Amino acid sequence: MKLLKTFAPVALMMAAPTLGFAQEAAEAAEAAAAPDINPYIFTTLLFLIGGFLVFWMAAGFAMLEAGLVRSKNVTMQLTKNIALFSIAAIMYWLIGFGIMYPGEWLIEGWLGPFFAVTSLEPVGLAAEDAALDYASAGSDFFFQLMFCATTASIVSGTLAERIKLWPFLIFVVILTGLIYPIEASWQWGGGWLSEAGFSDFAGSTLVHAAGGFAALAGALILGPRIGKYTKDSKTVPMPGSNLALATLGTFILWLGWFGFNGGSQLAMGTVGDVTDVSRIFANTNMAAASGAVAALLLTQIMYKKPDLTMTLNGALAGLVSITAGPLDPTLFGALWIGAIGGVIVVFSVPMLDKMKIDDVVGAIPVHLLAGIWGTLAVPFYTEGTSFVTQIIGIAAIGAFVFVTSGIVWLILKATMGIRVGEEEEINGLDMAELGMEAYPEFSKG
Template sequence: MSKITKYSGLAAAAVAMLALPAFAQEADVTPPNEEIGYIFTTFMFLVTGFLVMWMAAGFTMLEAGLVRQKNTTMQLMKNVALFSIAALMYYLIGYNLMYPGDGWSIDGVLGAFSVAALEPVGLAETETDLTYASVGSDFFFQLMFCATTASIVSGTLAERIKLWPFLIFVIVLTALIYPIQASWKWGGGFLDGMGFLDFAGSTVVHSVGGWAALMGALILGPRIGKYGKDGKVHPFPGSNLPLATLGTFILWLGWFGFNGGSQLYMDTAGNVADISRIFANTNTAAAGGAIAALILTQLLYKKPDLTMVLNGALAGLVSITAEPLTPSLGAATLIGAIGGILVVLAVPFLDKLKIDDVVGAIPVHLVCGIWGTIAVVFTNADASFVTQIYSIVVVGVFVSVVSAVVWFILKATMGIRVSEEDEINGLDVAELGMEAYPEFSKG
């Protein structure tokens, strides 16, 4: 056999082998091109959604670490319950109220009430729109934002609120308050039509939780012994700072899903590049907030304060949430750092007003939510300062008024605060009959 014949035979065999995958591909091994974007965006929503879901663990650990030992189990119970309630309420009412499509009851203001529905199994015999993502993945992702809003309220009102009134408020918050105002921006409502920009929810999520928590704190009142008659503030140290630190890192991790998934598409190279930019900006904003709080507490108190540094990192994350895409790394760091400074200043300011916020959620989520929404105008040329301020005020007034009404009704009908004896003994035993650390209990 000649070399030419030999090599010709090998070449023919190679061509035949290469041809086999081609025939397999033609047999529908590779999805049609129009499905690729649908698949990747759906996958993005699922992955970023469970990252945001993991933030529920972060809030739980943060709160469990910052409350006193005798109230730890109560915070664990509240966070598991509020997440579960949010899942049901968002399914029954919230999702379609937030994304009414053509189903506005009052155009741009209030959507129609209906139950969320998913696609049929396997998309069989349907003409599904493949230009976006599956309804199931979008519902799953958006639900996590709703649950996050409720988590914010939990920490502020810790150590003196009854369980069931709190959970009833969560029902109203997740079924009505959050979805209605969110529809004004993310559902194509009137704020969106005005050009309001809030990429991942500095206002739509974080300030909403902050306003609801503020109204609850004002109506509920401070913890017994927190403020002396002479105006002195008595600190109540948390029971487990390692747990609080773990919770902060879990929230930091979850925030990559919170902001990254809000890009809403992963169907092009440009969108993937933007998601990576969002991740980097989110991370550096948190770092900027933590470092700013570290330095400022050293200057103010002569020693750095760990709890302030933890909240400084969260403040940076909230601050960058309204616009994590357009800033440079330097600008994102500065935005986060300003958030960290605001938290350090806002905590003692609230104490002067005798507003008792156990975990610092109002400074982190409300104050920095407002700051982050305003900061959009410095990096996004499409943002209007007037529109951003107007939207902050509209959402703030709506959430504050409705929340206050609900809190007052609950206070008048079933009471929202535990008795003085129960508060002194701790809510774990009084409300739940169990302790988180029974081996360390006195007596």
């Protein structure tokens, strides 16, 4: 009995390491069997942060447009911007998301199902209740919605100062519910353009040029503002009401673009993905900066004075230009791609005026033309892409959006009219359409 009492502690001490190793082995085996939740958590976080940054671009568009229209039309632009975002949110839930990311195609590779209403089912606390290889369905829907709303925002500025409110909002319903989701599904939904090898990382063509094509169709059908062009084809300047607001809007858009391009990496669960996101941020910033500098220098050379509005649009054109391929270029590559975007703006704004296409905020040069350029630039740095395939994608999306938008605009024009009367336009849409002014103290001073 005494021997047992003497040696029992010794035996326990000798067995302790073995028990410890066994416990550690069991814990290691359990950890190895558990699913890796990092991709799910961090990609979801990327979508949520990227999504609310892109949402903030709605404020940027509102401020940019409010600054570039005349004071008698500011309230109308603000109303259009908050209304179009809200309509886009509803339409994308009701029909757009299901068309853009079809579980089953109505026409394989071309058209998804109508009224596949988005439903976000709750996920249990257990990791096995979620698909951990991607992100939460809610964050995915939220992020993609922001791109849909951005497409509609592009149209708003071009048609400012002469379009009726309700016909414009009806167009937004169709654009966000049908037109944008259909063409975007061809690439991002795994449709025929994706199969063909077309590449548009974050939407230089799918979002920006598409919005530009819709705006161009509307501008051609709507016609220019009264007094914008004289009988001898001279262009009459119509300065914006507040360049401080326009500058603020540009900086807000610049900030939001980090979410636009960075979130389009669509993954942040590995060291490689995080590194790619940071590279996208740096390239996005470089393209914006070079676009602004190019426009600043070019306007100094051409007009003997730098032009602030051209410089602002140069930055935006640089951002649009890099959006189709923000990951693969070097920083120097992002610089020259963005700079060409700024040059495009400076030359295309007067070109549109010569064609008597009245684009109040310069959205067609910035989003349509720079978007096309950015998509064409992808093969310079991205392996497996070709100029031929890029051209096919641009042409297909452009033709579809321009034709369908034109049909919608013509139907609206024939049924309810899309343009305000001459007196209403001269007096301003704020009072004619809304009965309120953005700056009432100035008009009554």
